[in-house]
Amino acid sequence: MRKATKAAARSARIRCAIYTRKSHEEGLEQDYNSLDAQRDACEAYILSQKHEGWSCLPEMYDDGGISGATMERPALTRLLADIEAGRIDTVVVYKVDRLTRSLGDFAKIVEVFDVHGVSFVSVTQQFNTTTSMGRLTLNMLLSFAQFEREVTGERIRDKIAASKKKGMWMGGLPPLGYDVRDRKLVVNHREAETVRRVYRRYAVLGSVWALKDELDRDGIVSKLRIDKYGRRTGGKPLARGALYLMLQNRIYRGKIVHKENSYPGDHDAIIDETLWDEVQRKLTDNRIDRATGVGAAQPSLLAGLIHDDAGARMIPSHANKKGTRYRYYVSRGLVRGRRSDAPRGRRVPAGDLEVLVENRLRQFLASEAEVFGAIESQITDVNECTELFARAADLADRWPSLTPRDRRAVISTLVERIDVLRETLEIRILPSRLPAVLRDGNEWRHRTQPAEADSPSVTLMVPARLKRTGMETRLLIDGVGSGARRKPDHSLCRVLVHAHRYHAMVMHNGGRTMADLAAEAGVGGSYFSRILRLGFLAPDIVTAVLRDRHPVELTAKRLANEVRLPGAWEEQRTLLGID
Structure with a gap:
């Protein structure tokens, strides 16, 4: 009974909302514009259907200066919201393309109409959206409207392109000047x-x-x-x-x-x-x-050159911990995807790798035999060859005094590619560029792009094993790269400093207990006792740590947790792997 009453009430009064739209703002400032004309035509049509119970809602849904190719229209958004709220029974427009010029958007709008039982009327085109024929006719018209919009857009774009080819200014805000x-x-x-x-x-x-x-x-x-x-x-x-x-x-x-x-x-x-x-x-x-970060305090000198053993590029990355910046070269897959997507990826400390490469390049430049072997086919004059040897040796000597930007320029000019393999580091250099760099000491300042034609590359090998230590991969260096040392491990040095400090506190304890001394140091009793034992390390072990001559596996965490640390110095050396 209630449903019948509601249906009867609805048939007695059909609430009509008028939607109007104009694509351009031109003419909207006039007292009577296109939006007014559309609304008058729609109101007249609604009035002609008064005997059917049609009445015009006072709300105005006007979109002026907005294209029909988009759904992002304030008035259309309000219209759809009111439909969903059940305030509208029929939507009246002047023409179908006022509602939308996109077939896809029209399908979305009609779906909203259907869900809420709202009909749709075009004043100048007699449609009934409740029938399949009416829907077909509407879809055909909208297809032509969309086609017209796309053709118009193509025509405008072609005109702009042709005009610009002739050097014509096509509008917009003129630049300063x-x-x-x-x-x-x-x-x-x-x-x-x-x-x-x-x-x-x-x-x-x-x-x-x-x-x-x-x-x-x-x-x-x-x-x-x-x-x-x-x-x-x-x-x-x-x-x-x-x-x-x-x-x-x-x-x-x-x-x-x-x-x-x-x-x-x-x-x-x-x-x-x-x-x-x-x-x-x-x-x-x-x-x-x-x-490349050459302006940074710690630039990534090898950016764009390094590849891992799978051939994937390794890119610079960094992490900050307690104010300290740790730099790495990381396989691209580990940076841009999940670790599971790149199981063979590498993450190598940047400092280790850069020192290796720089030292090997310096060694190459300082070696007359290696330089001659690389450029032999390009040299025809003995005197010229001698001069190039001298310039190469001079560049090797001056290397530490070069700025990061200059070192980056030399590396990017001479080096074609660097491959970080499991047992070796391969540095491919381009000998064809070496004479030009050595003849003109300033040329490499502006050469960072590959030459158009280069001779075959020469590979410099560095025996360097990748080994997992803790949470990262480190380089174990020997052979040609043995002179390439890392900076001292600050964590290890800090542990030794604490050990000697705790030892001094014990020697001058003034009758205090170990618990009192640990509290004074601001650490737990267990940690205090473990670090205290390191105050009895052999002097040469301490020196090896300070000079970074220790095995890369020896970390601060391992040393602090070494419960089997013997008192005999020789046994300490054997346990910690320090000769």
């Missing part, structure tokens, strides 16, 4: 001087940070714009991002850019070719520096 007159870019000479200054100062400073600081001090601001409504924008300090974009904007070279291509423009250039090329080279160098 230009104004728009008769749809063309015209140089604003006062602003153009600011642009030239930005380029010149960056060429000198080589840093956008320093450039921004200088421009801010001198009160240099962005382009001031006033729109047709009198609203002012711009006139503010230039942000770093804006400076980067300005320094790469090819419009200042008199070009018009379309996607990846640039064409001669109708406008005049502000920046000459020489200054442009210098700025782009510095931007490129700085970009490479940021990628």
Whole structure:
């Protein structure tokens, strides 16, 4: 009975919501615009159906200046929300494409209508969405509407591409240094001087940070714009991002850019070719520096060159613990995927690997026999060969004094690839580049990209075994790489310092118990006792730890937990593996 009453009430009054839309904002400011015309037509149609119980809801669902290709429309969102809330029985539109121009979106909207029992009416196109024929007709119309939208978009894109090929400015906000007159870019000479200054100062400073600081001090601001409504924008300090974009904007070279291509423009250039090329080279160098981290306190000198034994690239990574930065080279699969996805991946301390590679390269440069064997086919003059030997030896001697950027430049120029294998480290160098580097000591400062044609590579071998110690992989070095030492293990050194401190506390305990001494040291009694025993290590073992001459398996954790530590020094050496 209740359902029958509800149905009767609904048939007595059909609540109609009118939805209107206009794609462009043009004309919306008029007193009577397209949205008003659509609404009047829909209201007239609803009035003609008054005898059927149709009544127009007062709520207005108007989307002005929004494309029908998107569902992100405020009024449409409200309309669908009210339908779901049960406030609407029928949706009335002027034409189907006012609701949407996408067949996929229309299917979603109709699904919402069906779920909530809402019908759909187009004033200029007689449809009944409750029948299969009505749905077919609607779908066909929407297919044509979508086709029209796509063809229009293609036509506009083709026109833009053709116009830009002719060097025409296709609209938008003009960059600093230009104004728009008769749809063309015209140089604003006062602003153009600011642009030239930005380029010149960056060429000198080589840093956008320093450039921004200088421009801010001198009160240099962005382009001031006033729109047709009198609203002012711009006139503010230039942000770093804006400076980067300005320094790469090819419009200042008199070009018009379309996607990846640039064409001669109708406008005049502000920046000459020489200054442009210098700025782009510095931007490129700085970009490479940021990628490889050569400006950091501990840069990754081998970035982009290292591969693991599966052939996968190893990329720089780091971790921070208690203010200390630990650097690694990690197989790409371990960084970008789950560990289970890359079971053969490697994670090697960066310091170990870099010292190995640098020492092997220095050894190569200092060896006349190895240098001659690498460049023998390129040398025709004995005197030239002698000079190259001297330059190579000089570079090897100066290596420790080179900046990280210069060391990175030499390595990336000479080294083609580095493979971290289980038993060896293979460093592939390109001998064809060596004479050029040695003849001109500054050439490698700007050569970070491979030459177009290189002779076959030469492989330098370093016996270095990968061994698991604790939670990471370390390199056990011998043979050619024996001179490549790591820095002392700070954790081990800290344990020995604590041991000698605790030993001194015991020797001057003043009658206090071990528990009292442990409390004074701020540690537990068990830890205090275990570390105290290390105060009786053989002097040469302590020296080996401080000079990093100990086995890589000897870690601070192992030493602190070594409960079988004997008192005899010879037995200590045997147990800890120190000769």
